[in-house]
Amino acid sequence: MTGPDPAALYRTVRLIRRFEERAIELVDAGEIVGGIHPYLGQEGIAAGVCAALTAGDLVTGTHRGHGHVLAKGADPARMLAELCGRVTGLNRGRGGSMHAADFGVGVLGANAIVGAAGAILTGAVWERRRRGTDLVGATFFGDGAVNEGMLLEAFNLAALWRVPVLFVCENNGYATTMPVAGAVAGTIAGRAEAFGMPATAVDGQDPETVRAAAAAAVARMRAGGGPELIEAHTYRFDAHHTFEHRVRLDYRPPQEVADGRSRDPVEIAGGRLDPATRAEIDASVEAVLAAAVDFALAGPHPDPATALDHLYASGLTARTGGG
């Protein structure tokens, strides 16, 4: 899909929202260990950007990455199984929430090191282009990543070599607890402009606004343009990580949280549909997620004897650690 499709966009936003809510239930139930970084409130960005991409295009995500993986087309059931550490998961239970990947749909992984994925995606898109394709890539990162040197180096490489990568900054106002004002000198868009990259700031709470901006950038890139940056202003509705559900960290004023939550991408996208269509999509999403939970919890746990499987693609076997 490259044109507006309000129903499809709403469906993706709603799917991510309910996926996250079901995942938090599974965290609370002890089925997902290690917790998650909920994408709640930011769904419109992944949904909007991925709606502007084709199946062959490549994506990398972040530690707050469930939305990116789902929006690009990964199976929610296998994604949830991954979060639950089952062999039926996308990564066979080896990656978990922060490393979910589905190379089959062009997701080269959520990446848990802030700012690290931009250069990886740039190299991947460069190589695919070298092979004669016209695909592009989108790499998601937060406002915290704009102070990471390796991301700025990636801006330079992509711009210098005109690799068509859409750098998508999800500016939710906080790097964990650090506000943007306390961390970012200059501006985020200004960083792109310094490398000669076009930068567009959008309302990240409106999935259609994000989609339209991404589609315009992707069209320019596919026609031979270089990389671009989209700064999507958003608000994280929930915790940085679910550990905050148990340990209260005082860094966001209650009024700010209330204001932020008042602009909900689910309501903005859903408000564009007639109630019957919306209800139908909601019911369909509930059914998909109910089946996903069943699938995830029915999946076998990995055999501890396989803990080192996939360590080496070459088939090398590592020495085990026992005496």
Place this chain on the structure above:
Amino acid sequence: MPRLSYRRALTRALADEMTRDESVVVLGEDIRVAAANVTTGLVKKFGPERVRDTPLSEQAFTSFATGAALAGARPVVEFQIPSLLFLVFEQIVNHAHKFPLMTGGQCAVPVTYLVPGSGSRTGWAGQHSDHPYALFAHVGVTTVVPATPADAYGLLVSAIRCDDPVVVFAPAGALDLREDVADPAPVPLGRGVVRRAGDDVTVVAVGHLVHEALAVAEELAGQASVEVFDPRTLYPFDWDGLVDSVSRTGRLVVVDDGNRSCGIAGEIIATVVERVRLAAPPRRVTRPDGAVLPFAPALDRAVQPGRDQLTAAIQLTLKDG
């Protein structure tokens, strides 16, 4: 028989693999003019797209190579200075190395990191003289240290063909070597070689120190029969090959251009004593703990493993037990 220099062996390995396989690309700083005297002639032959000169952005181009590998390339990344590996350790260890397991086997990351001129180049001082191969063995990245031109060719070819990341350390102390090589051929990763057969003690020597060990063995020929074992690959190590040697000689000395604590010499000794009952305590000759190579040549030499130290270690081991 044609003479092959160590540097030209590396050049030839790159050119041969680029000719054989379109997916092989080379990235690095100043490689278009072959500033490290390894990528000579490659731009002319293969063009600037496959021989990609990079800005000074080691972290980005190292991860760029990871991404290119995820998309089907077999990149070779050249680093002019061994200490740059500290700068990109995160990109190699946390991303390139971990991707296959973290993704449950969805991908391979066949990147080769080539360091022509590792260790001391005498006079290049503290930040250009490290030999950090043990770090990569520690984290489980395939690590090779060829001692000879034939091995430089053969191990680099095997590294490029390997589906995992491989770090190739080409020691500065070996770069000027030449030898007669009729037909350079791939050398399997993880296979050591006995460079000199002997009966009384096994000396394991890494990289350029193989030649020091051979010289010492020759000097001691009247007193003792010294076997010299060149592991060639430090990870995965040829434990069976070494155990076979030490089982015959009963004595072990390791000479290693790394720092002492947690160095590869310590691992070699630990593994051998787990498997072989030695006739005498093993010994190691290494750089000191925490070594930083000082600038002045006499000081630079003073912290590198020396022939006298190796001779003394061998003699002590022969006397003990």
